[in-house]
Amino acid sequence: MKVPLRIVAVAVTLGLSASLGLGAGHGVAHAERPPAVDPAARPSGDPAVPPEKTERPANSNCADIVTGGSGSTIPTAQRSLDLERAWKFSQGEGQVVAVIDTGVARHPRLPDLDAAGDYVAQVGDGTEDCDGHGTFVAGLIAASRIDGQGFAGVAPSARIMTIRQTSKMYQKEGASRNKSPEDLPEGYGNLGTMASAIVRAVDRGATVINISEVWCGSENNVDGKIGAALQYAVEKDVVVVAAAGNTDTCKTENTVFDPLDPTADPWSKTTMNVVPARWDDYVLSVGSIDANGAPSKFTVPGPWLSVAAPGENMVSLDPRGSSTAVGALNQRGEQGPISGTSFATPIVSGVVALVRARFPELSAREVMRRIQATAHAPAEGWNKYIGYGAVDPIAALTDEVTGPLPPKTPTPPKSRQLAVPAAPPPPDNRARDVALIGTGIIAGTLLLGYLASFPVRRRFGVRGDDM
Known part of the structure; x- marks a missing residue:
């Protein structure tokens, strides 16, 4: 069964968030924890070619890019992370971050780009990015630093590996036969090709894998290959970072915690799965926050949330040139910013690369724990939109981390009688x-003395008969 993917940028941004084929949403009444992994379900990463013939329709033009963001001004998201200080400890040296996405275009600020394969086009190496999405993601992770430019990737010394596994601009060959010329392509990519791309990235030496795309729906038995591939990655000491998804494509609102039933299992209140985010034993699932640190309205909540990072109005690399970009036009000509959990995810992937370079002795699981333990926790300790909180590069690189993480549930309210x-x-x-x-004594004494100071006068009279 082929399962559609969504690329989790905000819909107006790139036009990449619509379903890539079969609709989801049918199945059981609520989501369930992922089943036990079946290692036999793990696919091969070779060959890196689409499993069927594909085409890019003649009317499928590559996304137009809105350039901007160049100059010495440091973008808001980068400034909030205090990267200049973080880079004193690590710049991601020696790390290879695989971007499983729409491809990554060659760019002078992504030196030594590793073209690792293409599951979308028959002839391709992963460096065509007609959608623009993958290049935006890669730039946020590892765009190199250059003089006079405020923007740089979180881990500017890391190297990017590109594997294209989805695109809105492609479709299965022959899909246009029953369409009118103005119809948009169906898009291409599914959970099977995603799983193969994960295995390929691991086998080619990635130390971090970024997945800024999701499948979402209520089915619980469609992602066994993904689970097997993710388990394989962790066993091979690779950290996988995945987006939490956006509400424009994953339209069901997960309750997660019901105030009328506060002790219920949060998974029983979750009606929609997000894959690969729900495999939180094996991935860091990332939500988005705005410039003020508040959860972005588009983040899909879930019991799998790990951490959050800035994901609104980002600056990244231009996939059509050598400069920077601040947005794109979708296939309908609508312009939007670089916003979405797609773009919060590479921020966390960059921080993972910084940590792996500074602490090479840490295992993948230890790195994941460090990222979560050092995040800026919300008041309740964990919540369904930002997990354990906003990622903190400085703390992740310098704090001492001991002990296990608390469970992914908000700290319950407590009633306590205050001491009288x-x-x-x-x-x-x-x-x-x-x-x-x-x-009073002094005042009385002074008063008596004052009265005594007046003379006592007698009046003497003369009687008439004395004359």
Whole structure:
């Protein structure tokens, strides 16, 4: 069964968020935890070619890019991460970050790009990016630093590996036969090719894998290959970072926690799965925050959320040139910014690369724990939109991390009787009383002295008969 994917940029941004084929949403009443992994379900990563013939229709033009963001001004997201300080500890040296996406275009600020394969076009190496999405993602991870430019990737010394496994501009060969010329292509990519791309990235030496695309629906038995591929990655000491998904494509709102049933299993309140995000034993699932640190309105909530990162109004690399970009036009000519959990995810992948370079002795699971343990936690400790909180590069590179993570549930409210304060001792007024008495005596003495200062006068009269 072929399962459609969504690329999780905001729909107006790139036109990449619509379903790539078969609709989802049918199945059981609620989502379930992923089943036990069946290692036999793991696909091969070779050959890196589409499993069937594909085509790019004549009317499928590559996305137009909105350039901008160049110059010395540091983008808001980058400034909030304090990367200049983080780079004193690590710049991601020696790390290879696989971008499983729409391809990554060759760009002067992505030196030594590893073209690792193409599951979309019969003849391709992963460096065609007609959608623009994959290049945006790669730039946020590892765009090199250059003088006079404020923008750079989170891990500017890391190297990008590109594997194209989905595109809105392609479709199965012959799909246009029953369409009118103005119809948009169906898009191409599914969970099977994603799983193969994960295995291929691991086998080719990636240390970090970024997946900024999702499948979402209520079915629970469609992603066994993904689970097997993700388990394989962790066993081979590779950290996988995946997007939480956007509400424009994953339209069902997961309740996760019901205030009327606060002790219920959060998975029982989850009606929609997001893959690969739901495999949270094997991935870091990433939500988005805005410039003020608040959860982005488009993040799909779920019990699998690990951390969050800036994901709105980003600056990245231009897939059509050598400069930077701030947005794109979709196939309908609508312009939008680079926003979505797609673009929060590479921020976390970049931080993972920084940590792996600074602490090469840490295993993939230890790196995942460090990223979550050092995040800026929300008041309740964990929540369904940002997980354990906003990723903090400085803390991830410098803090001491010990002990296990708390469970992925908000800290429950507690009722506690405050101690009744003891009755205060009676006031000691002796000093005041002595002062008042002394003052009264002095005042009385002064008054008597004042009165005594007046002469006592007698009036003597003369009687008439004494004359």
